[in-house]
Amino acid sequence: MRQMQTTIAIIGGGLAGLCAARHLHRAGVDVLLLEARERLGGRILSTDDAGAVSADGFDLGPSWFWPHAQPDIAALVQELGLPHFPQYSEGDVIFERMSRETAWRYRPTGHAPETMRLVGGTGALVAALAGGLPTSTRLVGTRVVALALGDAGVTLTTVTSEGVERVIHAEQVVAAVPPRLLGALAFAPALPPDTMRRWQQTATWMAPHAKFFAMYDRPFWRDAGLSGTAQSFVGPMGEIHDATTASGRAALFGFLTPGPDARALLGDAAIADACLTQLARLYGPEARRPRATLVKDWAADPWTAAASDRMASGHPQPSTAPWVTGAWQERLSLCASETSGTEPGFMAGAVHAAHRAAREVVVRVSGGRTTGGP
Ligand SMILES: Cc1cc2nc3c(=O)[nH]c(=O)nc-3n(C[C@H](O)[C@H](O)[C@H](O)COP(=O)(O)OP(=O)(O)OC[C@H]3O[C@@H](n4cnc5c(N)ncnc54)[C@H](O)[C@@H]3O)c2cc1C
Numbered sequence: 001m002r003q004m005q006t007t008i009a010i011i012g013g014g015l016a017g018l019c020a021a022r023h024l025h026r027a028g029v030d031v032l033l034l035e036a037r038e039r040l041g042g043r044i045l046s047t048d049d050a051g052a053v054s055a056d057g058f059d060l061g062p063s064w065f066w067p068h069a070q071p072d073i074a075a076l077v078q079e080l081g082l083p084h085f086p087q088y089s090e091g092d093v094i095f096e097r098m099s100r101e102t103a104w105r106y107r108p109t110g111h112a113p114e115t116m117r118l119v120g121g122t123g124a125l126v127a128a129l130a131g132g133l134p135t136s137t138r139l140v141g142t143r144v145v146a147l148a149l150g151d152a153g154v155t156l157t158t159v160t161s162e163g164v165e166r167v168i169h170a171e172q173v174v175a176a177v178p179p180r181l182l183g184a185l186a187f188a189p190a191l192p193p194d195t196m197r198r199w200q201q202t203a204t205w206m207a208p209h210a211k212f213f214a215m216y217d218r219p220f221w222r223d224a225g226l227s228g229t230a231q232s233f234v235g236p237m238g239e240i241h242d243a244t245t246a247s248g249r250a251a252l253f254g255f256l257t258p259g260p261d262a263r264a265l266l267g268d269a270a271i272a273d274a275c276l277t278q279l280a281r282l283y284g285p286e287a288r289r290p291r292a293t294l295v296k297d298w299a300a301d302p303w304t305a306a307a308s309d310r311m312a313s314g315h316p317q318p319s320t321a322p323w324v325t326g327a328w329q330e331r332l333s334l335c336a337s338e339t340s341g342t343e344p345g346f347m348a349g350a351v352h353a354a355h356r357a358a359r360e361v362v363v364r365v366s367g368g369r370t371t372g373g374p
Contacts, residue, residue: 002166006032008361009156009170011144014042015347016335017176018129019076019354024174025133027362032168033133034158036143036303040130043206043304044347046121049215049292056247057121058213060296061206062347063087063243063253064115070348072355077118080128087115088242091225094282096232103230103282119246122347142166146186147173147332154331171331172361176354178204178336179323180306192326199323200308202338205316205345207309210256210263210297212237212275214290219250221283228252230282236274240282252279252287260299260310268295316344330364333357 008024010017013035024031039045039053046057064087067074077084089112096103118124130138141161148155153171160166175182179199190196219242221228228242237254244250254275256263263271272293279287299305316338323334335357340349 002164004032004166004168006030006168006170007365008032008172008174009034009154009168010174010176011156011182012042012176012336013040013138013140014176014336014350015044015125016337016350016354017042017174018126018133019351020174020176020335020358021133021137022129023355023358024362025137027358029362029365031137032170033138034142034144034156034168035138035140038141038161040138040140041123041126043298044122044126045296046123047294049294051294053123055120055123055127056245056249057123058215058243058245058251058253058294059117059121060211060213060294061298062122063117065347066113067116068113070343070346072342072351073348076351077125080125082124082128083119083246084116085119085246087117088244089227089229091222091227093227094230096230096234096282099234117246121245125347144185146188148188149327149331171365173332174335174357174361175332176335178202178207178304178338179334180204180308182334184306187328189327191324191328195323195325202316203313204304204306204309205338206298207305208260208299208312210295210299211253212256212271213243213251213253213294214276214279214287215292216250216286216290219244220286221252224284226283232278235278236271237278240279252283259312260297263297264300271295318342318344333360
C-alpha cells in the first residue's frame with residue numbers, strides 16, 4: 001500500500017478546503033488537500049451549456065455574494081482581483097400566485113442589498129485559489145474513508161477513483177467537508193456521541209435543492225421590460241432569475257420546488273419540459289426555444305448530500321460551541337461553511353471558517369509558539 005506524509009491534511013477541496021490550503025501554504029506549512037471528486041470546487045460549479053467546467057460558466061451551485069453583509073468573501077474577491085458585477089434586476093418582476101389566475105407583474109420598490117456575481121461564474125474563485133497552490137499540494141479523485149488517531153498524529157486511509165488505497169500520515173487534519181458527510185467516515189477512536197449527533201443534525205445548506213437553466217441566444221425578456229426575476233407558487237420553479245453571464249451569454253435559471261424524491265421519479269427530461277412550459281407562460285413563446293438546458297440536482301450528488309438531506313431542513317445557525325470534542329480535539333479542526341460562526345452555509349461562511357481552522361492548526365503545529373500566521 002502506498003504511504004505519504006504531510007504536516008496538515010485537508011479533507012475536501014471546496015471553497016473552505018481551498019481557502020484553508022491557501023492560508024497554510026502562505027504560512028509556509030506543508031499541506032496536502034484530498035478531494036473525492038475529479039474536480040475542485042465542491043458546491044461551486046460553473047459550466048458551459050453542456051455541463052462541463054468552464055472559465056465563462058453558468059453557476060449550477062452558488063451565484064451570489066453580498067459584499068456589504070459578507071466582508072470575508074468581499075475581501076477575498078478583492079485580494080484575488082476577481083471582477084464582479086451586480087445581479088441583473090432592472091425591470092418588472094413576475095409573481096405567479098395560482099394556476100387559474102394570470103401572473104402578476106410589478107415594479108419592485110425599496111432597496112435590496114446589492115447582490116453580486118463573479119465574472120466567469122463563482123468557479124473563478126476556485127480557479128484563482130487553485131492557481132495559487134502548487135499541484136503537489138492537492139490530490140483529486142481521492143476520497144478519505146477512515147481516520148485513526150495515534151500518538152504522533154492522524155493516519156488517513158484514502159481510496160482513489162480507480163480503487164487504489166493509500167495511507168497518509170498527518171500531524172493535523174482540517175476537515176473541509178460538510179459535518180453530515182464527515183460523520184459517515186470511520187473514526188478510531190469514535191467521536192463522543194453528542195458531537196457525532198451534532199454533525200449528523202447539521203443540515204448541509206442547499207444540498208436538497210436543484211437548479212434548472214435555460215440558455216438563449218439573447219436575453220429577450222429584457223426587451224419586454226422584465227428583469228427575469230419571478231416568484232411562483234405554481235412551479236415547477238419557485239424562484240427564477242436572469243443568469244446571463246458577464247460576457248453576454250443569455251440564460252434564465254430557477255430553483256425547483258419538487259423535492260428530491262419527486263425529481264428522481266420525474267427524471268431530467270420531464271423536469272426540463274415542465275420548466276420550459278413555465279418559462280413560456282411567464283416570458284412568452286420564445287422561452288420555449290432555448291439553445292440548451294441543464295438540470296443540476298445537488299440531492300443526487302453523494303459528495304454534497306447525505307441521505308438525510310432528502311428532507312429539507314432549516315438554514316444552519318451560527319454557533320460558538322466546539323465542533324470537535326474528546327480525544328480528537330488536538331488533532332482535528334472543522335471548516336466547512338456550516339461550521340462558521342458567521343454566515344454559515346454561505347460561501348462567506350466557508351471563507352471565514354477556513355481562516356479560523358488554519359489559525360488553529362498553525363498554533364498546534366508550532367506548539368503554541370506562533371504570534372503571526374495566517
Ligand atoms: C444550488 C446551490 C446554490 C447556492 N447558492 C449560494 C449563493 O448564491 N451564495 C452563497 O454564498 N452560497 C450559496 N450556496 C452555498 C455554497 O455553495 C457553500 O456555502 C460553499 O460552496 C460551501 O463550501 P465548502 O467548501 O464549505 O463545502 P463544499 O463545497 O461542499 O466542499 C466539500 C468538499 O469535500 C469533498 N468531499 C466530501 N466527502 C469527501 C471525502 N470523504 N474525502 C474527500 N473529499 C470529500 C466534496 O467533494 C467537496 O468538494 C449554494 C449552494 C448550492 C448547492
